[in-house]
Amino acid sequence: xxxxxxxxxxxxxxxxxxxxxxxxxxxxxxxxxxxxxxxxxxxxxxxxxxxxxxxxxxxxxxxxxxxxxxxxxxxxxxxxxxxxxxxxxxxxxxxxxxxxxxxxxxxxxxxxxxxxxxxxxxxxxxxxxxxxxxxxxxxxxxxxxxxxxxxxxxxxxxxxxxxxxxxxxxxxxxxxxxxxxxxxxxxxxxxxxxxxxxx
Amino acid sequence: xxxxxxxxxxxxxxxxxxxxxxxxxxxxxxxxxxxxxxxxxxxxxxxxxxxxxxxxxxxxxxxxxxxxxxxxxxxxxxxxxxxxxxxxxxxxxxxxxxxxxxxxxxxxxxxxxxxxxxxxxxxxxxxxxxxxxxxxxxxxxxxxxxxxxxxxxxxxxxxxxxxxxxxxxxxxxxxxxxxxxxxxxxxxxxxxxxxxxxx
Amino acid sequence: xxxxxxxxxxxxxxxxxxxxxxxxxxxxxxxxxxxxxxxxxxxxxxxxxxxxxxxxxxxxxxxxxxxxxxxxxxxxxxxxxxxxxxxxxxxxxxxxxxxxxxxxxxxxxxxxxxxxxxxxxxxxxxxxxxxxxxxxxxxxxxxxxxxxxxxxxxxxxxxxxxxxxxxxxxxxxxxxxxxxxxxxxxxxxxxxxxxxxxx
Numbered sequence: 200x201x202x203x204x205x206x207x208x209x210x211x212x213x214x215x216x217x218x219x220x221x222x223x224x225x226x227x228x229x230x231x232x233x234x235x236x237x238x239x240x241x242x243x244x245x246x247x248x249x250x251x252x253x254x255x256x257x258x259x260x261x262x263x264x265x266x267x268x269x270x271x272x273x274x275x276x277x278x279x280x281x282x283x284x285x286x287x288x289x290x291x292x293x294x295x296x297x298x299x300x301x302x303x304x305x306x307x308x309x310x311x312x313x314x315x316x317x318x319x320x321x322x323x324x325x326x327x328x329x330x331x332x333x334x335x336x337x338x339x340x341x342x343x344x345x346x347x348x349x350x351x352x353x354x355x356x357x358x359x360x361x362x363x364x365x366x367x368x369x370x371x372x373x374x375x376x377x378x379x380x381x382x383x384x385x386x387x388x389x390x391x392x393x394x395x396x397x398x
Numbered sequence: 399x400x401x402x403x404x405x406x407x408x409x410x411x412x413x414x415x416x417x418x419x420x421x422x423x424x425x426x427x428x429x430x431x432x433x434x435x436x437x438x439x440x441x442x443x444x445x446x447x448x449x450x451x452x453x454x455x456x457x458x459x460x461x462x463x464x465x466x467x468x469x470x471x472x473x474x475x476x477x478x479x480x481x482x483x484x485x486x487x488x489x490x491x492x493x494x495x496x497x498x499x500x501x502x503x504x505x506x507x508x509x510x511x512x513x514x515x516x517x518x519x520x521x522x523x524x525x526x527x528x529x530x531x532x533x534x535x536x537x538x539x540x541x542x543x544x545x546x547x548x549x550x551x552x553x554x555x556x557x558x559x560x561x562x563x564x565x566x567x568x569x570x571x572x573x574x575x576x577x578x579x580x581x582x583x584x585x586x587x588x589x590x591x592x593x594x595x596x597x
Numbered sequence: 598x599x600x601x602x603x604x605x606x607x608x609x610x611x612x613x614x615x616x617x618x619x620x621x622x623x624x625x626x627x628x629x630x631x632x633x634x635x636x637x638x639x640x641x642x643x644x645x646x647x648x649x650x651x652x653x654x655x656x657x658x659x660x661x662x663x664x665x666x667x668x669x670x671x672x673x674x675x676x677x678x679x680x681x682x683x684x685x686x687x688x689x690x691x692x693x694x695x696x697x698x699x700x701x702x703x704x705x706x707x708x709x710x711x712x713x714x715x716x717x718x719x720x721x722x723x724x725x726x727x728x729x730x731x732x733x734x735x736x737x738x739x740x741x742x743x744x745x746x747x748x749x750x751x752x753x754x755x756x757x758x759x760x761x762x763x764x765x766x767x768x769x770x771x772x773x774x775x776x777x778x779x780x781x782x783x784x785x786x787x788x789x790x791x792x793x794x795x796x
Contacts, residue, residue, distance in 0.1 A: 238559070247559035261465065266659065268669050271467050271528065275536075278529040329669065330676040337673075347750070352546070354555055356752055360636070360645035437758070446758035460664065470666050470727065474735075477728040551745070553754055 223319065224283045226312025227274075229305050230345060231256030231287030236296065237353045245292055251349050252288025257281065258345030263320050263337055267327050310370070317342040317374035331379050338375025422518070423482045425511025426473075428504050429544060430455030430486030435495065436552045444491055450548050451487025456480065457544030462519050462536055466526050513573035516541040520574045537574025621717070622681045624710025625672075627703050628743060629654030629685030634694065635751045643690055649747050650686025655679065656743030661718050661735055665725050715740040715772035736773025 234255020238247040257274035264272035274280040296302060320341025324334035343359050350357040433454020437446040456473035463471035473479040495501060519540025523533035542558050549556040632653020636645040655672035662670035672678040694700060718739025722732035741757050748755040 241555075243559050250556075250559050265464060265467070265663060266670060266673060268467060268663070268666060271526065272465060275465060275523075275528055275532050278531045281531060281535060324673075327669065329673055332676045332679060333673050336679060351550060351749060352556060352559065354553070354752070356639075357648075357750060360641050360648050360750070440754075442758050449755075449758050464663060464666070467666060470725065471664060474664060474722075474727055474731050477730045480730060480734060550749060551755060551758065553752070 219315075219319075220279070222312060222315045224279060225308060226315055227256040227280055227283040228287040229308040229312055231284040232291045232296065232305055233309055234345065234349045235288040235291035237349055237355075239291065239297070241353055248292040249285065249288045251353060252291060253281070253284045254352060255345045255349045256284030256287055258348045259316060259341045259343065260319070260345075262344040262348075263323065263341040266337070266340070267324060267329075269323075269327050313342050313370055314374035317371040321375045321379055325379075334379055335372070335375045338379075339371045342371035342374070418514075418518075419478070421511060421514045423478060424507060425514055426455040426479055426482040427486040428507040428511055430483040431490045431495065431504055432508055433544065433548045434487040434490035436548055436554075438490065438496070440552055447491040448484065448487045450552060451490060452480070452483045453551060454544045454548045455483030455486055457547045458515060458540045458542065459518070459544075461543040461547075462522060462540040465536070465539070466523060466528075468522075468526050509569070512541050512569055516570040516573035534571070534574045538570045541570035541573070617713075617717075618677070620710060620713045622677060623706060624713055625654040625678055625681040626685040627706040627710055629682040630689045630694065630703055631707055632743065632747045633686040633689035635747055635753075637689065637695070639751055646690040647683065647686045649751060650689060651679070651682045652750060653743045653747045654682030654685055656746045657714060657739045657741065658717070658743075660742040660746075661721065661739040664735070664738070665722060665727075667721075667725050711740050711769060712772040715769040719773045733770070733773045737769045740769035740772070 231252035235248040235252035237255075238251045241247065243251075257272075257280050260274050260280075261272040264270070264274075270276070274284075290296075294301070296305070317338040321334045321338035323341075324337040325331065329337075347357040347359055350359075430451035434447040434451035436454075437450045440446065442450075456471075456479050459473050459479075460471040463469070463473075469475070473483075489495075493500070495504070516537040520533045520537035522540075523536040524530065528536075546556040546558055549558075629650035633646040633650035635653075636649045639645065641649075655670075655678050658672050658678075659670040662668070662672075668674070672682075688694075692699070694703070715736040719732045719736035721739075722735040723729065727735075745755040745757055748757075
């Protein structure tokens, strides 16, 4: 990922990039499976699964890149993101994931990758040269934006704003904040790892 | 339209451009009339007709151009698009189109131009240098995006995701796929025509 | 604000810029307080107030800048906009503004700044080199766009399209039109003041 061009080359660039890509794709996959389950609750057909899965998986990153205006969204430039989201949507359509242990694995995966999304949003914003406070906001948008669009499309009050959980927004904000603190202190790579652990 | 700069000049460029523009404007007009009818069903005032008509007519193309980030949306650069959408909205407001034969003409026009929208989205994405798979997705977004925003604004579950028709998405996908196949084979102009016929 | 680089330097540039910024920030503040009250009506928690307040305060400008594609949105480049919107959201969360005279002050502030938003949208569009008709539309979008997103997120039919008031759209359109007329006549600064008064 171009995000790390500026960091000190202690670990080979390719390893970092590959690691980031794998985490990103896992996050997109988990997000799209969980998002597509909203289509199941609403008894939609395959098209509903695909739309909600795509939006949940890559929506946050697309909103981020559209707002930052530093080139077309990553998810449109790298087809692997779209593939991960489509595969996730199909999996949700084909398997009955709401029973069995799959949900717990997915929820864990989603929580871990939430931090990675928030960190990616924060770092990308700093790279473009914007204010750290803005980077914090963009971290939350990257992590939570796809879910908001999914909820709007399936006509629910966005979970982000509902009274009970607050989990998502708080975790994303925490991950962004930790990442920001470490980035400012000159340790962008460390920021990535710790941000993910916090979430 | 800049879309065809790269094609072999067997037909004068101006004729192609003019033809594309006419098809585009007919599509915007039909889309906005049909979109504004959602305002009639909801007993909205003129403002509701204008908003839903505009969004339905030019929304898909605006979403496409915003995502591709290759300059301001075509509908904002060329006022004729906005004029076509506004005229369509006014026509829906003034005439009682739901009775009589008007609806059938409009639906036909909409189906034909759907293909043209999907093709425009596909080709524009290829021009920007993105992956053919992405181009397929952008074709569907261009053709169906305006309708999704219209449905969200009028608080309906987007038709794109509802179980019954599927017509829209499938037709748009088919048009994009045919266009893509022919473009890849080196016949972008042929792609335009055939894409429209398929839809 | 870069908006006025091209005007005749009869008043020092800094004074104009500062005045514009103050009006803008007041508008963002008033918009976010009023927007966050939608969260109160829906009995949301703090997160709901912050999301609806942010969206109402800076949403219209962000939509404008995203569509015009002339760099990242002003609200992301200048953190003071985000701060004004967050402070407004907190104020709405902490104080019980629906009783007492606060509402009237806010409504007045909102009406005055509505014109300033419409004018900012109109002038920014002209600067980018787009058609005056497009500028008119962008003025309305800048002034009313945040409210539409707020209404969609809180699952209401957007006020912009509801039958009764029409106030917002009409006032924004009037402000944009006056600003446009004066800008075309070569008096962009005058346009700003008069546009605000009209609204």
